[in-house]
Structures are given as structure tokens and as C-alpha cells.
Amino acid sequence: MLNGAGMAYAAPRVAEPTLVERGRYLAQAADCAACHSVENAPAFSGGLKMNVPIGAIYSTNITPDPQTGIGQYTERDFARALREGVARDGHALYPAMPYTSYSKVSDADVAALYAYFMHGVPPVHRANLTATMPWPLTMRWPLKLWNTLFLNDRRYTPDTRQSVEWNRGAYLVQGLGHCSACHTPRGAAFQELALDEHGTAFLSGAALDGWFASNLTANAQTGIGAWSADDIAVFLKTGANAHATAFGPMTSVINHSTQHLSDQDLASIAVYLKSLKAENRNASTTSAVDPAAMAHGAQIYRNFCVACHLANGSGTAPWLAPLVGNPNVLENDPLSLINITLNGTPHLTIDGQPAPYPMPAHRAALSNADIADVLAYMRNSWGNHAPAVAAHEVDTLRKQTGTQP
Template sequence: MQLRKGIFAILALLSTIGAAKAAQPESDQTLLAQGRYLAQAADCAACHTAKGGTPFSGGVRMNMPIGSIYSTNITPDPKTGIGQYTEADFARALREGVAKDGRNLYPAMPYTSYSKITDTDVDALYVYFMHGVKPAHRANLAPDIRWPLTMRWPMRVWNALFLDDHRFEPRPDKSVEWNRGAYLVQGLGHCGACHTARGIAFQEQALDGSSNAFLSGASLDGWFASNLTADPTTGIGGWTAQDIETFLKTGANSHATAFGPMTAVINHSTQWLSHSDLESIAIYLKSLPGAATASRDATQPNDRLTDMAHGARIYRNFCVACHLANGSGTAPYLAGLAANPNVQEKDPLSLINVTLNGAEPLVIDGQPAPYPMPAQRGALSDIDIADVLTFVRNSWGNHSPAVSPSDVENVRRQTGNDK
């Protein structure tokens, strides 16, 4: 009898312990799920997952004015990743750009934006990366930068000048939705890291909407990141809030289609955001005043316009099947070119790049887009591409500066070697 009572007592104790343990993982799972969502909102995968590589194991090449660097392994591997990081170490790297060993990170890591992230969100991100990401043993690659530019101590001076290490503070005169959108755009989403022009020291010229430079478009690593302000020609002034939500959810709307680095943003990040967060982003972006980046002076000298006829022939032979004779395309599958803000942008960098090298497919809900832009670098010469882009940029109501063959030659040389 005593033995039976003892057994029942042990079983009851084990049951109690088991119930307590079951309750704890439920709490952890909630935090982990939150961290996973925040990592998607922060688009960590786009920079820290190489093509075909293990998620978050690094190795993505990034070109900077001083040379090239490679993203680091942020899996919880204890030898090559961040497995030895405490939460304080993690927060310092994320928001101050300082690794566990004291090395300063280059500002290709958008810590000037991540500095706005709240303590609660840092906690959730830390739980996710430590417990929701599979460890990957992959050594970090050394930067392709010559000494003495490899020295990291100047970054301490850079941080003192350009890092605003303050958390996001909601504005009481704005709505809850506006503040949520501002937090996502300025902080987690770090949109300014690509869409805001940088100064001579590679610093973003603005970190929020207090300056018209914020999100007004910028050239970076072979592409021109679009103007996200309310400018009606090169920005999103003609887009409704629903247009913005649709673009972030699917990578396309009736005005434009994502290409270049924005494809990775759609694939890894924005398509997974909740409806309320997408709505908040749209509300915030629609509140930004316009910042024009295009030149639409009809009297501007434009010698290359004499080759419009050649550009029109190239368009008929290579482009008309998808983009149609009137440049309207077939949204959302095939981008329209008439009144497209990317087409009318003063800087033709993205147009040249996507024409030369094509576009990676958008993958929405696991389904690749059926008609990605094909690469034309082998089929068209520098003159061909310059003339067809000049034709497109000055047809169907578009009016933008001509593209020169030397512009195309530069991008061709920088983005690959033709055999």
C-alpha cells in the first residue's frame, strides 16, 4: 500500500512539473513567433542569407566606396556565429554597430536605423535568433578592403558624428497607425538605408522625415533606390494608400513593379507583414512631402534625342511584346512604362542595370512571378540600350534626360564580365 501511494505521489509530482514545463514553452513560443515576425520586418534574411546558402549564415557581398564587405553569420553557432552573444551583446551590435569583441561594424549594417528599435522588440529578436534559427558553422569572410582602410577605430568617430542612439519616440500629435508606420519605416524596415542619399562619409543625409532628403531616392551598389516621397513624377505622389499596400504585398501594382534589391525586400520581408502594418506604412509614407529628383525642363539640351528612331526600332524588336506599343504593359504581371516613376527618374542607373542583367523573379506565397525581366546584355550593345532607354524615357508622356552609351558601358563593366 505504501509503495502504491509513493508511486502515485511521484506521478503526481512529475505531472505537475510537466504542466509547468508545458506552460513555459508556450510563453517562449509566443516570444519566438514575435521575433520571427520582427526579423522578417527587418529583412535580416536579404543581407545575411547568400543565394543557395543556409539561412542567416552570411556571405552576401556588399559594395561600399572603400571596397567590398561580406555579411556575417548571425546564426547561433558558438564558433562562427553569435551563439556566444548575451542579449546585451546582441543589442549593442544591433543598435550601436559594435560586435561582441569590440570591433566596430561598417554602416552597411543599418544600425543607425535599428537604434530606434524598442527594448521589447530587441528581446524578441534575441530569443528568435538564439532559439528559432538553426546554427550554421560558416566562417565569416574578410572584407576586400586595403589597409589602412581596414582599420575599424575611425568608425568610433563616425558613430560620434552620425549615430543618433535614441529609441523611437511616438509623436503625440499623430495617430497610432502613423506612429507604427514611422517606427517600421525609420527603424525595423530601415528603408532609409537604401532610399536616402548618403554624404561624403557614407552617412545617410536624413534619418527621418524632418529633412526632405529622407527617402527621396539614392544610388547604391549599381541601382537607384526609388523616391518614396509624394513627388508626383518620380515618387509615389500618384499612388493611393492601397497602391502602396499592394506593392509591398505583391511587388507590383498599376504604377510599377519591383526589381533589383527591392525584389529581395518583397520576397523576404514585406509580403509577410500583417495588413495593419502594411496599412500603417502606407499612412506614414503618404504623409511625407514630395521631394523632386527628376529634370523635366523641355528646353534642356538633349543630343541623344536624335537617336529616338533607333531606340524605337529596338523597342519594337525587344520590348513591345511585354510592355506593349503604348508602354502600358499588363499590370501587375508586366510593368507599364508610361508614367512609371522609375522610368522618369533623373538617374537611369536602375533602368540600365535591369535591362543589362534582368530581374530576379518575385516569389509571392511560394509562387515565382511568370514573366521576370530577361537580361539583354548579350543581345544589345551599349548604344542599343542607351537609345531604347532614351526612347522609353521620352515617350507616352515621359520626359527624362537621355541615356548615354558611356552610362551603359560603366554599368556593364561594374556588374559583370562579358566573355
């Protein structure tokens, strides 16, 4: 077969429909659409901007277009990119691509994913965008050294001391679900500080691109220690439960990925997450909040928040998030609270139906001091105790995420 440049390439062999369908399910479990799709463009055609400490990079076209996508990839090429972070032409991928997690994906699942992307996804001719960062940071060869230091290219090995359900959950969380890519803090070289439960940093929460990805360990205050296994499964299926509601990037995870998983897989994920020991790497000593800030925050709350979250902060779960005991409210790092107050959150869409009460944006209506004080009020009322929020923290994120009104 010839590509558009007149060069020969080997067309992928025809795949069994059942293999393609399994690959579709695995692509949902891996949430490939969240990074490789953007609004008003065909699915998997790339173009999502991702801000990283060294600049901005863009997700690539992973449709089977032979010129701009992965149409010329063999299954071996595909597996190498997925699990080792090396493209077909040999250049290293940035570790924003979670290949350190995908390295654990089995050969059988890689084959199914390859079958889906080659036979279940329409080809889209859409050129990839160039990363925007200063030279010499654009050079790719240092990434090979990064891989030598931080990539453990081994498939997931079941722990014989644990149940089948636990191992399935571990495989999904550590591998396809790549939960640690967001929820595990990173080191100075942008490496995840742990890739499984043997590291204390694993899933202990992390700041990333204007949000704080929640602590998923058994910490009872800032983690999911107060959640039952059923609470976790319900959250992943619907984006909300009695304790919290998904927001920010997690909304996309629910919309594109976890709501489509089988009940059995969701239960397995819950079993695994419930086994993680409590960690709170972001702990701090809570000091008294200025009474004037609390009084001002209470007034802002009555004007802007009480209609949904109620005077006692209990909300009406699962439709409107409770603030009492909400781990995202109690988290020491207020990044997500500031972001969601400034910018709102996208719609959760479950079974094709948008959630009726999305959080609106308040950046135009509230000043930096207003937001800082109302968040301090929420974090220190109704039995909640968490550090105050400073106006300069709000100002920093306001400028990072848009123009000041």
C-alpha cells in the same frame, strides 16, 4: 556550457514560443535574411558581398553557432550590436549594417529578436569572410568617431500629434524596415543625410551598388505622389501595382520581408509614406533627345520590348510593368533602367509562386548604344519626359556588373 574551443559561455535562457514567433515576424520586418543569407547556403549564415565606396565587405553569420555566429552573445551584446554597431568583442561594425536605423527599435522588440535568433534559428558553423579593402581602410577605430558624429542612439518616440497608425508606420519605416539605408542619399562619410521626415533628403532616392533606390516621397513624377495608400500596400504585399513593379534589390525585400507583414502593418507604412512631403533632389532640366537616337530606340523597342510592354508603353499591370508614368522610368538617374536592361531581375516569389514574367537580361543581345537609345525612347514617349541616356553610362555599368559580350 563549453564551446568548441573548450571555453565556457552562458547559454541563452529558454524563451517562450510566443516570444520566438514574434521575433521571427520582426526579423522578417527587418529583412535580416536579405543581407545575412546567400543562395545555396543556410539562412542567416552570412557571406553576402556588399560593394561600398572603400571596397567590399561581407555580411556575417548571425546563427547561434558559438564559434562562427552569435551563439555566445548575451541579450545585452545582441542589443549593442544591433543598435550601436559594436560586436561582442568590441570591434566596430561597418555602417552597411543599418544600426543607425535599428537604434530606434524598442527594448521589447530587441528581446523578441534575440529570442528568435537564439531559439528559432538553427546554428550553422560557417566562418565569416574578410572584407577586401586596402590598408588603412581596414582599421576599425575610425568607425567609433563615425558613430560619434552620425549615430543617434535613441529609441523611437511616438509623435503625439499623429495617429497610432502613422506612428506604427514611422516606427517600421525608420527602424526595423531601415528604408533609408537604400532610399536616402548619403554624404561624403557614407552617412545617411536624414533619418526621419524632418530631413528633406529622407527617402528622396539614392544610387547604391549599381541601382537607384526609388524616391518614396510625394513627388508626383519620380516619387509615389500618384500612388494611393492602397497602391503602396499592394506593392509591398505583391511586388507590383498599377504604377510599377519591383526589381533588383527590392525584389529581395518583397520576397523575404514585406509580403509577410500583416495587412495592418502594411496599411500603417502606407499612411506614413503618404505623409512625406514631395522631394526631388535629383531633378534636372530635360533637353530634346537626338531624333536619330529616338528612331533607333523605337526600332529596338519594337524588336525587344513591345511584346510585354505594348506599343503604347502601357504594359499589363500588375504582371508586366507599365512604362507610361512609371516613376522609375522618369527618374533622372537612369542607373536602375540600365541595370535591369543589361542584367534582368530576379523572380518575385509571392506565397511560394514565382512571378510568370520576369524581366530578362539583354546584355548579350544589345550594344551599349542600343540600350542607351531604347531607354531614351522609353523616357521620352507616350507623354514621358526624362533625360537621354549615354552609351558611356551603359558601358560603365556593363563593366561593373559583368564582362562585356
